[in-house]
Amino acid sequence: MSKRYAIILAAGQGTRMKSKLYKVLHPVLGKPMVEHVLEQVKAIGLEEIVTIVGFGSDQVKEHLGEESKFVLQAEQLGTGHAVMQAESLLKDKEGTTIVVCGDTPLITKETFQKLFDHHEKAGSKATILTAKAPNPTGYGRVIRNAQNEVERIVEQKDASPEELLVDEINTGTYCFDNQALFEALQEVSNDNAQGEYYLPDVIEILKNKSEKVSAFLTPNFDETLGVNDRVALAQAEKTMKLRINEYHMRNGVSIIDPDNTYIQPDVVIEQDVVIYPGSMISGTSVIKERAIIGPNSEITNCEIGEETIVKQSVATNSKIGNRVNIGPFAHIRPEANIGDEAKIGNFVEIKKAELGHGSKVSHLSYIGDAQVGSNVNVGCGTITVNYDGKNKYLTTIEDDAFIGCNSNLIAPVTIGKGSYVAAGSTITKDVPSEALSVARARQSNKEGYATRIKNRQKDK
Numbered sequence: 414m415s416k417r418y419a420i421i422l423a424a425g426q427g428t429r430m431k432s433k434l435y436k437v438l439h440p441v442l443g444k445p446m447v448e449h450v451l452e453q454v455k456a457i458g459l460e461e462i463v464t465i466v467g468f469g470s471d472q473v474k475e476h477l478g479e480e481s482k483f484v485l486q487a488e489q490l491g492t493g494h495a496v497m498q499a500e501s502l503l504k505d506k507e508g509t510t511i512v513v514c515g516d517t518p519l520i521t522k523e524t525f526q527k528l529f530d531h532h533e534k535a536g537s538k539a540t541i542l543t544a545k546a547p548n549p550t551g552y553g554r555v556i557r558n559a560q561n562e563v564e565r566i567v568e569q570k571d572a573s574p575e576e577l578l579v580d581e582i583n584t585g586t587y588c589f590d591n592q593a594l595f596e597a598l599q600e601v602s603n604d605n606a607q608g609e610y611y612l613p614d615v616i617e618i619l620k621n622k623s624e625k626v627s628a629f630l631t632p633n634f635d636e637t638l639g640v641n642d643r644v645a646l647a648q649a650e651k652t653m654k655l656r657i658n659e660y661h662m663r664n665g666v667s668i669i670d671p672d673n674t675y676i677q678p679d680v681v682i683e684q685d686v687v688i689y690p691g692s693m694i695s696g697t698s699v700i701k702e703r704a705i706i707g708p709n710s711e712i713t714n715c716e717i718g719e720e721t722i723v724k725q726s727v728a729t730n731s732k733i734g735n736r737v738n739i740g741p742f743a744h745i746r747p748e749a750n751i752g753d754e755a756k757i758g759n760f761v762e763i764k765k766a767e768l769g770h771g772s773k774v775s776h777l778s779y780i781g782d783a784q785v786g787s788n789v790n791v792g793c794g795t796i797t798v799n800y801d802g803k804n805k806y807l808t809t810i811e812d813d814a815f816i817g818c819n820s821n822l823i824a825p826v827t828i829g830k831g832s833y834v835a836a837g838s839t840i841t842k843d844v845p846s847e848a849l850s851v852a853r854a855r856q857s858n859k860e861g862y863a864t865r866i867k868n869r870q871k872d873k
């Protein structure tokens with residue numbers, strides 16, 4: 414096996430996307446297209462990856478980070494011109510270079526591997542990854558001779574009517590012998606319909622030099638989609654979504670409606686989890702065994718414990734323990750840490766708060782900047798008053814405390830262990846443990862007063 418290198422083409426603006434965001438940064442299931450490409454290419458083990466950047470180069474570099482070297486293509490004069498920019502880095506390195514477009518996010522590492530193997534086994538100077546497309550419109554067509562050998566690739570805009578009927582397409586992925594590639598690129602011209610230096614022209618140039626050129630036809634056309642506009646972007650999203658969902662289902666996760674469930678690529682889901690329709694699980698979330706998610710839950714960068722239920726709720730950047738019951742209609746904001754067997758009910762918002770084992774906040778409450786112990790009961794309508802308009806303060810509620818309904822806990826404040834807060838209290842001072850605190854106006858009843866008012870109104 415010779416040394417392997419990669420070039421990722423990512424300099425184009427992507428005019429057809431009609432977007433301020435550069436094409437290769439458009440996300441597919443939350444991850445920029447070019448990042449999907451880099452991850453899959455990287456997985457086959459390479460000496461060096463060079464990404465050609467141009468439009469949005471700073472952002473592309475930021476996304477790909479240390480994994481790649483970068484070369485700037487200052488002017489986008491075509492895919493051949495783009496590859497030429499890597500000449501000084503790769504020309505003198507003996508080996509094989511795979512060239513991949515940053516806008517084909519669905520090609521898998523297995524396919525890249527097969528392409529490499531095919532190329533090396535055949536001893537070719539160039540091997541194109543091709544596919545049979547049900548509708549080849551927009552793609553370069555693979556033109557073969559009478560012996561069925563690849564002769565050249567013709568772009569849609571340069572093709573004759575007969576050539577347009579060819580359904581074998583260039584996926585934009587190739588393996589090249591390094592030296593042959595950079596020599597042939599010297600001869601590529603821009604004499605074509607788009608006035609660009611086409612990389613695919615290298616095929617015909619090598620063929621004319623009697624070098625061996627071949628094609629590896631992948632049966633997986635759905636992997637080879639090139640995303641040039643938003644319609645293709647939605648197709649890519651759909652294919653990626655079903656691929657990820659299938660992976661989880663094969664691993665023992667029940668997904669009730671895979672068409673309507675969105676799981677990002679880096680999410681980890683354990684066995685016997687059930688996911689109901691309308692759920693989105695994103696970022697680096699981890700869902701532990703037998704948890705039940707949805708319907709309609711949105712979980713981002715959370716750890717969800719075993720047998721926990723998250724129904725019709727939103728949770729972000731938080732850790733939720735085992736056998737917790739969340740929702741319907743709860744909002745778990747960043748830095749919540751919910752203990753095992755806790756309960757967070759409807760219209761409850763939790764932010765930057767720790768909730769101990771078995772504590773309950775069942776209805777209509779806001780718990781923010783708080784440290785809540787175990788077995789605490791927070792009554793309906795309780796609010797931690799954490800913000801004075803300038804600073805945020807901590808509310809501490811110790812184990813076994815009972816907070817009556819509609820209480821305001823004005824932070825900084827501590828509610829002692831085992832204490833009671835009477836319903837409707839506005840607590841401004843610490844409550845000692847085991848105390849009952851009542852902090853509300855006393856009720857006074859004026860007998861017959863309502864009748865007097867009504868009579869007065871009648872007289873007017």
Ligand code: UD1
Nearest residue numbers: 422423424425489490491492495515552553583584585639
């Ligand atoms: C290209 C191929 C076509 C193939 C299709 C597969 C050429 C001339 N055509 O067409 O045969 O069927 O991909 O999807 O190669 N780029 C640069 N610098 C440039 C131009 C493009 O870096 O100067 C990058 C783009 O960012 C993109 C990739 O190269 O990631 C492909 O360019 P694009 O313009 O999308 O080519 P297609 O017209 O799709």
Ligand code: CA
Nearest residue numbers: 516639640641
């Ligand atoms: Ca393209």
